[in-house]
Amino acid sequence: MVHQVLFIVFGLICVAGAINLLVQRHPISSALSLVVVMASLALIYLLLGAEFVAAIQVIVYAGAIMVLFVFVIMLLNAGAEERTRGSRMALIVGVPGVIILAGTVGWMLVSGSGRLGGVNLVGPSSFGETHAIARLLFKEFLLPFEITSVLILIAIMGAVVLGKREN
Amino acid sequence: MNPIQTVDYIRILPELVLTAFGIIIMMADPLLKPGASRKGLGLVALGGTIAAIAATFCQIAWSARDANFATPGWFGMVRVDSFAIFFHLLIPAISAVCILASLEYLDAQNIRSGEYYALILFGTVGMVLMSSAVELVLIFIALEISSISTYILAGYRRRNAGSAESAIKYFLLGSFATAFFLYGVALMFGATGSTSILKIGPALGSNPGLLAIAATALMIVGLGFKVAAAPFHIWTPDVYEGAPAPIVALMSTGPKAAAFAVLLRVLFATTSSDWLPLIWICAALSMTLGNFGALMQNNVKRMLAYSSIAHAGYLLVAFAASNEIGRSAAIFYTASYAAMNVGAFAVVSHFGAGGERYVSVDDYSGLGRRSPLLAFTFTIFMLSLIGIPATAGFLAKYYVFNAALSANAHPTALVWLTIIGLVNSAVASYYYLRLIVVMYMREPVIVEAPAPASGAMKLALVLAAIATIYLGVMPGRVLTYSDAGARDLLPTAAAAGSATPGSSTFPGPVATTPEK
Incomplete structure (x- = not known):
């Protein structure tokens, strides 16, 4: 509660x-x-x-x-920042669109709350501890963890490439 | 005992090879003189893609020997079945042809940067990994690797404001779409308690709850953006117009093939098909908006961008069929589309000359007389994009519509989708044919003689043209592979995993890949 x-x-x-x-x-x-x-x-x-x-x-x-x-x-x-006038299109189409979308999703969630079909995620008592995360990160998720280094590498490379002065 | 065995390294061998070559290029670039041509590094990158293809053959050889090769490795992260191997051959081949086209392009545009090639290789790592990953977290990281490298590559024409616009637009909208995908992954975890595709299917069964449906819908939004399917296609024309032409060749085929591979894995993980109406709408909208958008374009790059949207729509028809023929047709379509579209953009890249000056339809007038061979190869690609028999495009479309008509579920809806598709193919032939007519039946407007194509560009065009004709005339071998790939996608086979050894091994000895 x-x-x-x-x-x-x-x-x-x-x-x-x-x-x-x-x-x-x-x-x-x-x-x-x-x-x-x-x-x-x-x-x-x-x-x-x-x-x-x-x-x-x-x-x-x-x-x-x-x-x-x-x-x-x-x-x-x-x-x-300087305010722009904003587009009229966004006001006419966007605002009702957002309201309709939010309304539909909200209604679906409320009316279908019995049919959501989630699972009860009660983990072991060690859930969330540093030790348990380390085990996950360096065992089951070792490959994603290592592959992330390629992701970081290209992000750095991109910053260098796009930031370099053109001569 | 070490939990990671040799076979695990074989399972990610193409990725390892590509990463190694990417790092070599990155380290070698500062050693070269600042103003010098980076052609040597391009050749190293080409070697990297060929080595990745060789690594895939190593995987094929291993899978013939070891029946457990197709079981998920790295603690259930990657699954190198024949589906993955198909894309492991296709994607490095696409990158190789794009690198060949880039060798000439970078010199013509006076771009002196070795990182360009390194980024292509790292992007290929992401795409290759997307096709073999069976864990949504890993798929997300691979998707980001492939996306971020293409965002950067799109902004490589530094002297052109349109290129910066292209990169920014692609980056902002792409990050937005990735967030949708990630939200879908999070909801899927809430629905099943797992992010592994192999566990999601059995956990959901045939009657998933609302949460799982919302998760699938959000993932379709995220991946729909990456494959430029309507209504998530708005970015495509602007990004393709601004980005360097060889990069458009890459990003309209490589990441798209990889994203379709992920979509195939995710959607067919469960036996339920609640996503069918969504895919139906996406397919119908993509075909219609793509083709009618292309009719109005005067810029060849924009026209091909809209055509790319339309082709994503045809491919989604195969998804909507949701049977094994459909899955096989979708896999075959990615290869065919790659062959013809890489070729078309290679011609655009060569003919554009310095600063990509010549990209309007009028600039192509009289090309048939000014450089007959270039015009001839371009005509092959255009005819294939229309879907004229004896080209890859015809058979790809034929298999897709055939799959839609032979589907057991929702036959009426699929018949209508096929009709929409056929009407669209007829509409599409107008704008492709217009380009051919302009090339052969108009007087040239450009007085400047076109620069002769370099050897690498010729090789790229010949490879793409051969692949287009080969897939259109002798599709048998590639079809065998796509059939095998489609079989491996089935949830029963996926759940059984090691229980059915042999079904997942790559069939027969392989002599040639479609694009090499």
């Missing part, structure tokens, strides 16, 4: 942070809203019993990546 209440609270904070991120005009304000999103996500992970992922979420996302964001914003000296 407490878990559900906390989940709803942090979920709402997360969504509010995400909306604020889009609404804010100054990049720094947007970046700080992102911290709220990341931190509330970390708390949701904690509620799910994933302590390690929650800690990593705070250290990597709320910590390292956010510092990088703020640095880049300050280096570029980005000011407040």
Whole structure:
């Protein structure tokens, strides 16, 4: 019960942070809203019993990546964004589209809640511990873990290639 | 005992070889003089793709000896069955031809960057892995490798603003689509408690819940974007127009073939076919929007982009048939489409000249007189894209529609889909034929003589043309392989795994691959 209440609270904070991120005009304000999103996500992970992922979420996302964001914003000296008028098409078609989509999905979930067909994911008591994650990462998921290095390599290469000055 | 055995390394041998060559190129590039041509590195990359094909033959030889080869390796991550081996041969062959076309292109556009070839090889790693991965997490990472390398390659024409637009648009929309796929994977985990394709099928049974249906729908959205199927096709014309032509040859065939392979594995993992209406709509929309969009284009690259959307639609008809003939037809179609489309874009890349100046339909006028051989090969590819008999395109379409008509489930819906497809093929012949008419029956508007094709470009065109004709005249051997691949996809065979050794081994000795 407490878990559900906390989940709803942090979920709402997360969504509010995400909306604020889009609404804010100054990049720094947007970046700080992102911290709220990341931190509330970390708390949701904690509620799910994933302590390690929650800690990593705070250290990597709320910590390292956010510092990088703020640095880049300050280096570029980005000011407040200029508002464009927005497209009328988005207003006429997009807004009703979003409402219809959200309504349909919501109705489906509420009316079909008995037919969702999920599984009960009760793992072993070690679930979410660093030790258990390490076993998964370096045993069952060894290949995806190693292949990720190729992904990171090409991402770095792409940054170098696209950032290099053309002579 | 070491849980990872030698056979596990054989299972990912093409990926290992390609990665090794990619790293060699990456390390060698700074050693060359900054302004010098990178042709040598291109040849190394070509060697890498050929070595990957050789590695696949090594896999074939191993699978003939070891009946357990097709059981999933790396703790249930990769499954090298004959389905995977088909794509392990096809995708490096596509990359090889694209590299051949790039050798001339990079010099003509004055691009001096060795990373270009390394990115093609790393992208190929992702695509090859997508076809053999049976774990959604691994598929996601492989999909990202293949996507990110193509995003970067799309932006390689640094002096052209359209290329930057192409890369940004592809990157933003592509990341959005990947998020859909990832959301689908997460919901699938919620529905079944597993992300392994081999376990999802038995866990869902024949009557999956809402969660699983939503998961499948989201994955279709994500992969539908990657294969440029309507209504997720909006990005295609702009991206293809801006990206370098040899890269368009690659990204309209390689990642597409790999994404279709994933779609085949995911959709046919369960015996249920709740996704059928979705695929039906996607197929009908792709064919119609693609072909009618192409009618209005005056830029050859944009026209071929819309044609690529339409062909994704024909391929989805084979999915909608959802029988074994359909699966086999889909596999065969990826190979045929690769042969003719890589060839068509190789011609566009050569004829475009410096800065890709000549890409409008009018620029092609009189090409039949100015360079008869180039025009002739281009005509072969166009006829194949229309689906004229004796070309790959005809047989590919024939098998697809044949599969749709012979399906037992929902025959009326599929008959209608076939009718839509046939009407569309007739519409499509207009814009392909227009290009042929312009080439042979109009006076040239360009006075400048076209540059002679380099040896590598000639080789690329000859290989693509031979593959197109070969698949159209003697499809027997490739069909045997695609049939074997389609059989391996069946959920019963997948669930049984090691219980049916032999069914998963590659049939017969292999002399040639379709595109080499």
